[in-house]
Amino acid sequence: MASFVPTSEETVEDQRLYTQARLVEVECLDCLARVGVKKNSEHQTSVQWTAEAQAQCPDLVRRKSAADGARLVHARCPRLAASIEAAVADGRIQIGAEDGY
Amino acid sequence: MADPTTQTRTLDHGTQPERFARGWHCLGLASEFKDGKPHSVEAFGGKLVVWENTKGELGVLDGYCRHMGGDLTQGTVKGDEVGCPFHDWRWGADGRCKQIPYARRVPLRARTKAYETVIRNDSLLIWHDPEGSKADYDILPPELPDVSNREVYTDWIWNTVPIKGSHCRELIDNVVDMAHFYYVHFAFPTDFRNVFEDHTATQYMASKGRPDVAGGYGDADMFLKSEATYYGPAYMINWLEVDYKGFVTEVILINSHIPTGPDSFLLQYGITVKKPEGLDDKTANFIGKKYADMFGDGFLQDVAIWENKAPVQNPLLCEEDGPVYQLRRWYEQFYVDVADIEPEMRARFEFEVDTTKANEFWHEEVAENLRRIEAEKASEPVETSEGVS
Numbered sequence: 256m257a258s259f260v261p262t263s264e265e266t267v268e269d270q271r272l273y274t275q276a277r278l279v280e281v282e283c284l285d286c287l288a289r290v291g292v293k294k295n296s297e298h299q300t301s302v303q304w305t306a307e308a309q310a311q312c313p314d315l316v317r318r319k320s321a322a323d324g325a326r327l328v329h330a331r332c333p334r335l336a337a338s339i340e341a342a343v344a345d346g347r348i349q350i351g352a353e354d355g356y
Numbered sequence: 357m358a359d360p361t362t363q364t365r366t367l368d369h370g371t372q373p374e375r376f377a378r379g380w381h382c383l384g385l386a387s388e389f390k391d392g393k394p395h396s397v398e399a400f401g402g403k404l405v406v407w408e409n410t411k412g413e414l415g416v417l418d419g420y421c422r423h424m425g426g427d428l429t430q431g432t433v434k435g436d437e438v439g440c441p442f443h444d445w446r447w448g449a450d451g452r453c454k455q456i457p458y459a460r461r462v463p464l465r466a467r468t469k470a471y472e473t474v475i476r477n478d479s480l481l482i483w484h485d486p487e488g489s490k491a492d493y494d495i496l497p498p499e500l501p502d503v504s505n506r507e508v509y510t511d512w513i514w515n516t517v518p519i520k521g522s523h524c525r526e527l528i529d530n531v532v533d534m535a536h537f538y539y540v541h542f543a544f545p546t547d548f549r550n551v552f553e554d555h556t557a558t559q560y561m562a563s564k565g566r567p568d569v570a571g572g573y574g575d576a577d578m579f580l581k582s583e584a585t586y587y588g589p590a591y592m593i594n595w596l597e598v599d600y601k602g603f604v605t606e607v608i609l610i611n612s613h614i615p616t617g618p619d620s621f622l623l624q625y626g627i628t629v630k631k632p633e634g635l636d637d638k639t640a641n642f643i644g645k646k647y648a649d650m651f652g653d654g655f656l657q658d659v660a661i662w663e664n665k666a667p668v669q670n671p672l673l674c675e676e677d678g679p680v681y682q683l684r685r686w687y688e689q690f691y692v693d694v695a696d697i698e699p700e701m702r703a704r705f706e707f708e709v710d711t712t713k714a715n716e717f718w719h720e721e722v723a724e725n726l727r728r729i730e731a732e733k734a735s736e737p738v739e740t741s742e743g744v745s
Contacts, residue, residue, distance in 0.1 A: 256474050259370055259525070259669060259688065266368045266670040273673065273681040274700075293664075295675040298710030302684075309553075315704070329551040331706060337384050352675040 276353070278303055281342045285334040288312045292339055295352040300339065302331075370669030372523050377690035378401045378485040379588035380496060382612035384624060385514050386480045386734030389414055396437050398485060398616045404471070405429045409436035415449025416482050418469035420451070449614070477503050477610065478512060479626070481591070486686065487693060487714070495555050497587035500608060503628060508559075508606070510640050513648040514626040518656060520534050522662040524613050524621040530658065530689050531559045532678030534709060536720050540657045542566045542574030545711050551729060552686040553704040559583040568725040572657050573650065577601045589612070589690040600646060606630040607647050623659075627651060676714050681706045 261267060277290030278301075290313040291303035309315050314332040342348045381399070389395050393476070394420060395406040403419035403426040415438070419429050426442030437454050441581060446455040451470030455460050469480040472491035483491030501662035502508040519527075530536065534548045547562035560583050567576035577600055584594035594609040604664050610626040629644040631647075671680055682705050689701040 257627070258685070259373060261368050261370050261669040263366075263368045266370070267668045270681055270685075272683060273679075296713075298713055299675060300706075300708045301405070301679060302704075302706040303682075303700075304705065306699060306703060309704050329549075329560070331708070 273329070277349070279342070279348045281339055281348070283312065283332075283335045283337075284338045284341065286312050286314075288335070290335065292342065292348055293298065294348055294350045297350055302335070302339070361649055362547050364495070365667060365672060367666055369667045372667070374618075375486040375690045375691060376484060376615045377524075377549055377589035378487070378489075378505045378694075379590060379690050380474070380481045380491075381484055381486070381590045381614050382610070383416070383480045383614065383622060384516070385478055386414060386475050387478070388514075389480060392432055392433055395431050396427075397614070398622065401617055402480075402617075403427075404478070405431070405438055407433045409439050409449060411436075413449065414473055414480055416471040416473055416480075417447055417449070417451060421447070422468045436672060454654040462663070463637060474672055475711055477593075479610065479612075495588060497591050500593070504610060507631075508724065509628045509630055510637075510644040512626045513629050513644055514624070515648070515652055517623040517625075517659060518616075519623055519659060519662060520620045522621070522665075523619050524615050524664045525669065525684070525687060526665070527613060527621070527658070527669075528557075528589075528683065529624065529680060530583070530587070531557050532680050532683045532707070534678050534711065535676065535714065536562075536658075536661075537561070537563055537573075538566070538714075540661060541570070541572040541654050542569045543578075544579065544715050546715065547650065548678070548709050548711055550683070550707040551704065552682060552733060554687070554702050555588050556585050557683060557686050558583065558659055568607070568722045568729065573656050575600075584609075584611070589687065603632075605632060605643060605647070607651075623655060625651065625655060676709060676711075678709070682707070 278293050280289055281292045284288050288308040290308050293301045312332055312333065312335065339348070343350065358414070383397050383399070389406045390408045390412070392408065395621060397404045397406055404416055406414060406416050408414055415430065417438070421428055421439065421440040423445050424442055426440040427546055428438050428440055428447065431439045431441045433444060437448050439446050440531045442465035444457050445453050447468060447631040448454045451469060453466035455733055456462055471484065474493070474496060476483045476497055481496070495602050495701060505600050528615060534545050536547045538541045543563035543565050545561055545563045547560065549560040550559045561580070562582070563573065563580045565578035573580060579599040581597040582594060584592055586592045590613050592611040594611055596607040596609055598605045608627070608628050610623050614622045614624070616622055627644060627648040629647060673680065685701055689697045
């Protein structure tokens with residue numbers, strides 16, 4: 256059952272554009288977890304994980320068990336961040352937005 | 357499809373959900389309900405009754421008696437039960453009618469809607485699920501260490517603001533809204549990051565106040581470090597470090613809400629301040645009150661926007677904007693049946709924006725505002741002892 260229902264086709268296309276378009280698959284150089292990355296500009300980064308990738312990243316797994324439901328530790332995984340930087344540096348991730356986003 | 361760059365863009369208002377979110381909802385400070393009287397709380401399109409039993413536990417039921425619809429919130433607490441003002445049917449916190457004083461036996465079907473309750477961080481939380489599931493205690497918001505210890509933290513300052521004409525998702529949208537801190541709350545966001553995962557959504561934000569406007573967080577001597585996590589759809593813990601002229605205060609802000617109808621909700625926020633070393637209680641409470649006022653003003657700045665804005669399913673974004681579509685996808689998990697939750701609603705998503713670029717524009721604008729304010733001051737007539745010159 257859908258909840259907030261859009262009333263136009265274009266909205267569904269916007270949802271796809273903003274959440275899925277131009278996500279580039281990046282593999283962590285360390286644990287090989289695969290995430291989707293989008294950079295609309297030099298200073299803006301989105302990282303879309305999957306449950307499989309989360310389970311594969313030792314950094315996230317360790318922090319999750321340590322946090323134990325209390326205040327969560329949300330810092331990004333430094334090894335994945337380095338892998339993303341490497342992907343930007345060798346041109347695998349295009350920087351830029353389609354019509355503003 | 358027509359070329360979208362030449363087409364007029366329209367707002368898709370969409371249709372609002374017919375149900376209320378699944379999850380833990382906060383009804384307010386538990387102590388407020390502990391006076392031996394039944395209390396009325398508007399929630400989920402109806403009314404709830406809340407009362408304290410003889411063991412000091414709080415019961416929460418649907419507000420209307422299953423006999424003839426009497427309003428239990430106007431009834432009387434009798435022992436562990438709440439008695440209806442109409443015919444004195446006595447209802448227990450488990451949702452069963454325990455006694456009908458004028459009848460030999462109670463009908464077996466005399467069961468009403470009871471809510472599972474938890475006291476967390478001094479507040480009363482209840483589990484709501486349109487599908488009627490058992491409460492999920494694994495996803496309760498965390499307990500804040502020492503928050504109930506009045507030696508360590510000040511008393512809670514708890515405020516409520518009824519909001520009409522807005523769906524509570526407007527409030528949730530703020531999690532990703534980097535730019536509104538400048539325009540609505542008068543602060544430069546200097547650092548901004550979001551993480552959504554499972555039933556939590558977090559915003560990390562650092563800001564400093566604008567020097568050109570007062571009110572809200574506008575004050576050049578004010579630096580905020582904020583970490584705010586929604587645990588489920590309606591209960592946020594915001595850990596704040598407020599640096600005012602070098603004096604750092606740890607503030608806990610609870611930001612919760614109860615949906616009351618399809619486009620109305622009750623915003624509730626509570627503030628407690630970690631008592632700074634060496635300060636007496638009076639001063640610590642004064643600081644607590646000051647920050648409660650400041651963050652209260654902040655909410656009212658948001659409310660003014662919400663009450664006048666249009667609902668929009670298809671926000672148009674620019675490249676500095678936060679991930680509003682991903683946040684709404686996360687929020688959707690609380691409105692669909694459990695069986696219909698998609699993996700991407702709960703999968704980890706991270707967003708980071710370096711606000712340097714946006715702040716370059718904003719600093720220019722503020723500098724211009726300050727020049728204008730100076731110029732206006734200079735041209736104003738000055739009062740002297742000889743009168744206006």
